[in-house]
Amino acid sequence: MAIELPTAKAMRAAHKVLAEFAYEPAPVVKGYSNQTLYINLATRTIQAKPVTDQMKDIFIGGRGFGLWYLWQAVTPATHWDSPENEIIISSGPLGGTTNFPGSGKSLCVTLSPTSNAPVDSNVGGYFGSLLKFAGWDAIELQGKAENDVIVFIDGNRGRITIEEAPDAATDSYPVGEQALAMFAESEAEKRDISTVSAGTGADHALFGCLNFNWFDLRRQRVRLKQAGRGGVGTVFRNKRIKALVVKKSGVNSESNHPDDGQEVRQAGLKIHREMHDLDHLQSRMRTVGTAHLVEIMDTTDLLPTHNYKYGSHPEAKQLYSDCYLKAFTQNTVDGCWYGCTMACSKGMDGFVLRTGPYQGQTVTVDGPEYETIAGCGSNLGVFDLHWVGEYNYYCDTYGLDTISFGTSMAFVMECYEAGILNQDITGGLELNFGNAEAAAELLHRTARGEGFGRVFGQGIHRMKRIFAEAYGGDAQWLQDIGMEAKGMEYSEYITKESLAMQGGYGLTLKGPQHDEAWLIFMDMVHNLIPTFENKAEALHYFPMWRTWFGLNGLCKVIWNDVEPESNKFEKEPAKVPEHVDNYVRYFTGVTGRPVTKEDLVFMSEKVYNFQRVFNIRMGMGRRSNDAVPYRSVGPVTAEEYESRADRYDKQLREKAGFDPAGKTTAEKMAALRQFREAEYQRLADAVYKRRGWSADGVPTLEKLHELGIDYPDVVDVVRPYLQASQRV
Numbered sequence: 191m192a193i194e195l196p197t198a199k200a201m202r203a204a205h206k207v208l209a210e211f212a213y214e215p216a217p218v219v220k221g222y223s224n225q226t227l228y229i230n231l232a233t234r235t236i237q238a239k240p241v242t243d244q245m246k247d248i249f250i251g252g253r254g255f256g257l258w259y260l261w262q263a264v265t266p267a268t269h270w271d272s273p274e275n276e277i278i279i280s281s282g283p284l285g286g287t288t289n290f291p292g293s294g295k296s297l298c299v300t301l302s303p304t305s306n307a308p309v310d311s312n313v314g315g316y317f318g319s320l321l322k323f324a325g326w327d328a329i330e331l332q333g334k335a336e337n338d339v340i341v342f343i344d345g346n347r348g349r350i351t352i353e354e355a356p357d358a359a360t361d362s363y364p365v366g367e368q369a370l371a372m373f374a375e376s377e378a379e380k381r382d383i384s385t386v387s388a389g390t391g392a393d394h395a396l397f398g399c400l401n402f403n404w405f406d407l408r409r410q411r412v413r414l415k416q417a418g419r420g421g422v423g424t425v426f427r428n429k430r431i432k433a434l435v436v437k438k439s440g441v442n443s444e445s446n447h448p449d450d451g452q453e454v455r456q457a458g459l460k461i462h463r464e465m466h467d468l469d470h471l472q473s474r475m476r477t478v479g480t481a482h483l484v485e486i487m488d489t490t491d492l493l494p495t496h497n498y499k500y501g502s503h504p505e506a507k508q509l510y511s512d513c514y515l516k517a518f519t520q521n522t523v524d525g526c527w528y529g530c531t532m533a534c535s536k537g538m539d540g541f542v543l544r545t546g547p548y549q550g551q552t553v554t555v556d557g558p559e560y561e562t563i564a565g566c567g568s569n570l571g572v573f574d575l576h577w578v579g580e581y582n583y584y585c586d587t588y589g590l591d592t593i594s595f596g597t598s599m600a601f602v603m604e605c606y607e608a609g610i611l612n613q614d615i616t617g618g619l620e621l622n623f624g625n626a627e628a629a630a631e632l633l634h635r636t637a638r639g640e641g642f643g644r645v646f647g648q649g650i651h652r653m654k655r656i657f658a659e660a661y662g663g664d665a666q667w668l669q670d671i672g673m674e675a676k677g678m679e680y681s682e683y684i685t686k687e688s689l690a691m692q693g694g695y696g697l698t699l700k701g702p703q704h705d706e707a708w709l710i711f712m713d714m715v716h717n718l719i720p721t722f723e724n725k726a727e728a729l730h731y732f733p734m735w736r737t738w739f740g741l742n743g744l745c746k747v748i749w750n751d752v753e754p755e756s757n758k759f760e761k762e763p764a765k766v767p768e769h770v771d772n773y774v775r776y777f778t779g780v781t782g783r784p785v786t787k788e789d790l791v792f793m794s795e796k797v798y799n800f801q802r803v804f805n806i807r808m809g810m811g812r813r814s815n816d817a818v819p820y821r822s823v824g825p826v827t828a829e830e831y832e833s834r835a836d837r838y839d840k841q842l843r844e845k846a847g848f849d850p851a852g853k854t855t856a857e858k859m860a861a862l863r864q865f866r867e868a869e870y871q872r873l874a875d876a877v878y879k880r881r882g883w884s885a886d887g888v889p890t891l892e893k894l895h896e897l898g899i900d901y902p903d904v905v906d907v908v909r910p911y912l913q914a915s916q917r918v
C-alpha cells in the first residue's frame with residue numbers, strides 16, 4: 191500500500207523551532223570559509239569555531255578536519271552510540287569548484303557502529319559544497335536529540351535552526367522531496383538546496399548509510415548519492431536526526447575565490463577535453479557509469495559470485511554494461527555536482543517497484559553502480575537487472591549500504607545452503623542463492639527491524655558469532671567464509687588470486703573498501719607489480735594518494751578512469767603522472783600554496799598515520815586487526831579448489847615446494863592455505879616497513895616526528911606498543 195505523506199504546509203505547521211542561531215555568512219577565500227559549525231543536539235547548542243592555520247597545514251580539510259575534531263571529541267571509552275560520538279561532514283579546500291570535474295565531494299567521519307573505530311566515507315551530492323558557501327568548512331554534530339529533528343542551515347539569510355520534525359518522513363526519497371517543499375521559496379531555489387538523510391533501515395541495522403541529495407532539474411526529482419561505508423547513517427539516526435538541510439543561492443565558478451582562477455580553469459579544461467575525446471574509447475563512464483566493470487571482472491575471473499566462491503558465471507552476461515546502456519536514461523546531465531563532465535551518476539527512470547511499502551510506484555533508481563551490481567547481483571546468484579535495481583532503490587531510501595547488504599546476504603545464503611540456517615530461523619524465507627524475492631523480503635524486514643531481519647542488520651561480524659553460538663555453526667568455517675574485516679563487509683572483488691589486493695583490503699584503516707587501494711587491475715590485469723617490493727610500494731603510494739582526494743573534497747574517479755592518450759608511455763602509468771601534475775596546478779591555483787607532487791602525498795601521509803594512531807587509541811590498529819578471512823586469500827571449500835585446480839596445483843609445485851601429485855584435495859588445500867597465509871604475513875611485514883611502522887603495525891616515533899604529528903597525546907597512544915615490541 192502506498193504511504194501517504196503530509197503536505198508541506200501541515201509539516202511546517204507541526205515544526206517547532208528548538209534552537210536558533212544567527213550568523214554572518216563568511217566569504218570563502220582560497221577554498222576556505224575559515225570557520226566550522228558545531229551543533230550539540232542534546233543541549234541545543236549552536237556555535238561557530240575558527241579554522242586554525244594548524245588545521246589547514248596538517249589536516250587540509252575534508253577527512254582530515256573530521257578526524258581532528260573526532261579525536262578531540264571522544265576518548266578510548268567512547269562507544270559509537272555514546273552521546274559524545276560525533277558525525278563530522280566537511281568538503282575541503284577544492285570542494286565546490288565548478289570548473290574542474292569531480293569537485294563536489296563531502297567526507298563523513300564518525301566512530302563506526304561495526305568497529306567502534308573511526309570511519310571515513312566519501313560522497314557526492316551538493317551538501318558539502320553548499321555548506322561551505324553557506325559559510326562553514328565543516329559541520330560537527332554531537333549529542334542526541336530527544337525527539338526526531340531537522341537541522342536547517344539557511345546560508346542566504348544566515349540563520350540556523352534545530353526543528354522538531356514529528357511528521358517528516360524518515361526514508362531518504364520522501365524526506366528529500368519534503369525538504370524542498372518546506373524550504374524552497376521558489377522553483378529556482380530547489381537547486382540551491384541539499385539534504386542529508388538516512389532512513390528507517392538505519393534505525394535497525396548497523397550498516398546504515400547517509401544519502402546526500404540534489405535536485406535534478408530535468409527529471410524534476412531529488413537524486414541521491416551515498417556515504418555508504420561504516421554505518422554513518424546508523425549514528426545519524428541514533429542521534430535522532432531526520433535531515434540536515436542547507437540552502438545557498440548564487441553559487442558560481444568564482445565562489446571558492448581561488449588564488450589564481452585562470453590556473454584552475456586551465457587545469458579543469460584539460461580534463462573536460464579528455465572526457466569529451468576519450469571516455470567513449472576507454473571507460474564509457476558517461477553512458478554506463480561504473481557498470482562497465484562487470485564484464486571486465488567476469489572475464490578475468492574476479493567478479494564475486496555465490497559469496498566470493500567463484501569469479502565468473504555464465505549468466506553474468508545479463509548484468510553486463512550493454513544491458514545497463516539500455517536501462518539507464520541517456521543524454522541527460524548526470525553529474526553529482528556542477529561541472530562534472532564525466533557525469534557517471536546514471537539513473538534508471540520509469541522503474542516500477544515490485545515489493546515493499548512503495549510497491550507499484552514508478553520511481554528513478556539512482557544507479558546501480560558496479561559495486562551494487564556485483565554485490566546484489568552476481569554475489570547472490572541473482573542475474574536479473576530488475577531485482578538489482580529493486581535492492582538498490584530500497585537500500586538507498588531505507589538508508590542501508592548496498593555493499594554491506596549484498597555481502598551480508600551472500601554470507602547468509604551460503605549459511606542457509608550449508609544447513610546452518612533454516613526456515614524456522616529465517617521466518618519462512620528460503621534463502622538459497624538466486625532466490626531474489628526472499629532476499630527482497632529480508633531487506634524489508636531488516637528495515638522494519640523484524641524477526642531475522644534484526645539479526646541480519648547486525649552485519650557479518652556479529653552474525654558469525656550468533657550463528658555459531660545460537661545455531662550450532664562451525665565457528666572456524668563461519669570465520670573463513672564471512673567476508674568482513676575490521677567489522678566492515680568486503681566490497682566486490684575476488685582477491686584470492688591477487689596478493690596485492692588482499693593487502694589492499696586487509697592492510698587498510700577502516701576495512702575492506704576499494705577506495706584505499708584498488709590494485710586488482712595493476713596486479714591481475716596488467717601484471718605491473720610482480721615482486722614483494724613492488725606490491726609494498728603500491729600499498730604505500732596508492733592509499734596515500736587516494737587519501738588526498740578525501741582531504742580536498744574531490745572525486746577519485748576523475749584521476750584515472752579516463753587517462754591521457756600518452757599515459758601508456760609513462761614510466762609509471764598506474765599513477766597517471768600527467769593528472770597528478772594537473773592536481774598540483776589545481777591545488778596551488780585554489781589555495782595559493784606552492785606545492786610539488788611529493789607534497790601532495792606527504793599531506794596525505796600525515797592524516798593517514800594520524801588515523802592509524804586513532805585506530806590504535808580505539809583498540810583497532812595493530813597487526814592482529816589487519817587479519818582477513820581465508821576466503822579472501824584462498825579456497826575454503828573443496829569445490830572452490832577443484833574449480834581452479836590447475837592453477838592451485840601449479841602454485842603448490844612451483845612456489846610452495848609441495849608436490850600435489852597423488853595428494854587428496856584436502857591435503858592440497860591445507861598446504862595451499864599454509865603457503866598463502868604466510869605470504870600475506872610477509873606482505874604485511876614489507877608494507878609496514880615501507881610505511882614506517884613497527885612489526886606490529888604501529889607508526890614509529892621517528893615517523894610521527896617526520897610527519898609533524900608527534901603531538902604529546904598522539905605519542906602517548908603509540909609509545910606503550912612500541913616499547914612492548916622492543917621488549918619482545
Ligand code: SF4
Nearest residue numbers: 292525526530534745
Ligand atoms: S565522476 Fe561521477 S561520482 Fe565523480 S563527481 Fe562526477 S558524477 Fe560524481
